[in-house]
Amino acid sequence: MSDEKKVLLRISNLKQYFPLKKRGLYVKANDGITLDIYEGEVFGLVGESGCGKSTLGRTILQLYKQTDGRTMYYGKTLDDLAPKYMLDTVKNLEKKIAEIGEKEKKRDELQAHYDKLSEKEQFEKHAELDAAKKAASDALLDVANIVGGFMALKDLSRVKAAYEANYSLARKRRDLRVERARAQVEHDDAAFENRNASAQEEKVKSIDKQIADLDREIDASVKAIDALRQPHMNDPEFQKFEAMRDEGVDLARLTYNEIRLLRQDLQIIFQDPYSSLNPRMTVGQIIGEGLIAHNIFRKNNDRMKEYILKVMDDCGLQGYFLHRFPYQFSGGQRQRISIARALAVKPKFVVCDEAVSALDVSVQSQIINLLQDLREQQDLTYLFITHDLSVVKYISDRIGVMYLGNMVELAASDEIFRAPAHPYTRALLDSIPTTEEKKEIKVLEGDIPSPVNPPSGCKFHTRCKYCTEICEHVTPAWEEIAPDHFVACHHRLGAES
Numbered sequence: 013m014s015d016e017k018k019v020l021l022r023i024s025n026l027k028q029y030f031p032l033k034k035r036g037l038y039v040k041a042n043d044g045i046t047l048d049i050y051e052g053e054v055f056g057l058v059g060e061s062g063c064g065k066s067t068l069g070r071t072i073l074q075l076y077k078q079t080d081g082r083t084m085y086y087g088k089t090l091d092d093l094a095p096k097y098m099l100d101t102v103k104n105l106e107k108k109i110a111e112i113g114e115k116e117k118k119r120d121e122l123q124a125h126y127d128k129l130s131e132k133e134q135f136e137k138h139a140e141l142d143a144a145k146k147a148a149s150d151a152l153l154d155v156a157n158i159v160g161g162f163m164a165l166k167d168l169s170r171v172k173a174a175y176e177a178n179y180s181l182a183r184k185r186r187d188l189r190v191e192r193a194r195a196q197v198e199h200d201d202a203a204f205e206n207r208n209a210s211a212q213e214e215k216v217k218s219i220d221k222q223i224a225d226l227d228r229e230i231d232a233s234v235k236a237i238d239a240l241r242q243p244h245m246n247d248p249e250f251q252k253f254e255a256m257r258d259e260g261v262d263l264a265r266l267t268y269n270e271i272r273l274l275r276q277d278l279q280i281i282f283q284d285p286y287s288s289l290n291p292r293m294t295v296g297q298i299i300g301e302g303l304i305a306h307n308i309f310r311k312n313n314d315r316m317k318e319y320i321l322k323v324m325d326d327c328g329l330q331g332y333f334l335h336r337f338p339y340q341f342s343g344g345q346r347q348r349i350s351i352a353r354a355l356a357v358k359p360k361f362v363v364c365d366e367a368v369s370a371l372d373v374s375v376q377s378q379i380i381n382l383l384q385d386l387r388e389q390q391d392l393t394y395l396f397i398t399h400d401l402s403v404v405k406y407i408s409d410r411i412g413v414m415y416l417g418n419m420v421e422l423a424a425s426d427e428i429f430r431a432p433a434h435p436y437t438r439a440l441l442d443s444i445p446t447t448e449e450k451k452e453i454k455v456l457e458g459d460i461p462s463p464v465n466p467p468s469g470c471k472f473h474t475r476c477k478y479c480t481e482i483c484e485h486v487t488p489a490w491e492e493i494a495p496d497h498f499v500a501c502h503h504r505l506g507a508e509s
């Protein structure tokens with residue numbers, strides 16, 4: 013990973029609750045996860061089955077509709093995608109700004125009341141105050157993410173007009189880019205088949221020209237927005253808001269078609285290479301399906317076949333497998349097919365969900381090496397999910413350890429192995445089988461508690477040998493104990509007592 017770290021995904025307070033039939037009860041699979049994933053890194057996510065790590069991977073990709081929190085994606089900008097929620101926010105600016113005012117007022121009133129309460133009463137009221145704080149900051153973020161900090165004040169109609177103009181240009185450019193991709197495919201097909209491609213070439217050039225004109229118009233519209241910003245820079249009211257517009261795309265707010273456009277960027281490799289491949293499709297069809305869906309090719313022709321063979325070769329699959337069906341392969345080969353299917357569309361971010369867990373140990377290392385090579389060649393970012401710490405040791409730049417819906421420790425991979433600070437991480441490390449003679453394997457005892465009704469205080473306290481009274485009642489804070497090393501524990505390991 014380069015020193016210059018650029019955030020690709022910013023996950024804030026992400027919650028994923030699944031309702032049970034009995035009203036009012038939820039399985040809290042993810043209970044407030046906050047995490048940045050950097051471009052080009054491999055982030056290892058570890059924990060026992062049922063800790064919520066697979067749910068997190070799928071929720072980030074919006075395969076589940078998230079219950080709460082934000083998932084911001086920076087692989088595309090708001091102007092690239094021009095999502096509908098951007099226009100909705102701008103159209104309703106007055107209403108949204110009034111909402112911010114109301115929610116901040118409610119928060120401040122509650123805070124004033126809270127400050128006068130006894131400690132016991134404060135304990136009862138703090139959830140209400142937290143909810144009010146969150147509602148106020150969410151209302152602000154909604155607007156600030158789209159239009160930046162200056163919007164709240166004067167000249168609202170000019171601000172709206174400037175943004176609406178910017179939005180409509182961005183939308184046109186997005187549609188033109190899709191059209192250009194199709195035209196390029198037609199051109200490449202014609203050239204590959206030695207047909208005269210001059211008409212297609214003209215079309216691509218003409219779309220390029222229109223896009224370049226739009227780029228200029230969009231630049232001008234951004235300058236118009238900046239000009240509106242300037243007079244308010246010294247306004248004290250302005251200071252209340254974020255000065256910068258957040259260029260990220262809020263994945264949870266995209267429409268079905270918008271998220272489909274992003275699917276190409278965001279891919280997943282599943283654990284079970286048996287059930288994740290359609291048994292009625294050949295390898296060529298399996299890999300080709302996404303290529304046609306994402307307009308990378310328009311039809312199954314020789315040029316597409318050549319491309320599929322190249323992808324198969326990159327993934328260690330022989331060309332003569334092209335017309336074979338999944339049942340004709342071993343587990344390791346099937347997982348190579350899954351990898352080829354995911355990577356053929358040239359994604360930016362791939363969730364590898366227990367991608368090697370179903371494979372023999374000897375095959376596991378081959379697949380990990382393959383993923384590592386492909387990552388370097390194609391500048392990929394992985395979220396590598398596994399229950400087995402030893403698997404992520406070599407592939408991950410950083411590791412996050414999850415327990416019962418929460419992150420309990422997060423640090424660079426070697427730091428997690430060298431100086432684990434959370435008793436749960438220590439227990440996972442102790443349970444790794446080893447060939448060292450004197451090292452005893454310690455299996456973590458007790459079952460993981462129910463995520464419907466998790467233990468109070470520290471959720472790990474029912475299984476932790478360091479548990480004291482405070483652990484049973486007070487949720488430990490998420491603290492940075494060394495640069496980029498975070499942990500949530502009252503009695504972390506290695507700390508002075």
Ligand code: SF4
Nearest residue numbers: 470473476483501502
């Ligand atoms: S907070 Fe207490 S119970 Fe939880 S991991 Fe730390 S020592 Fe164990």
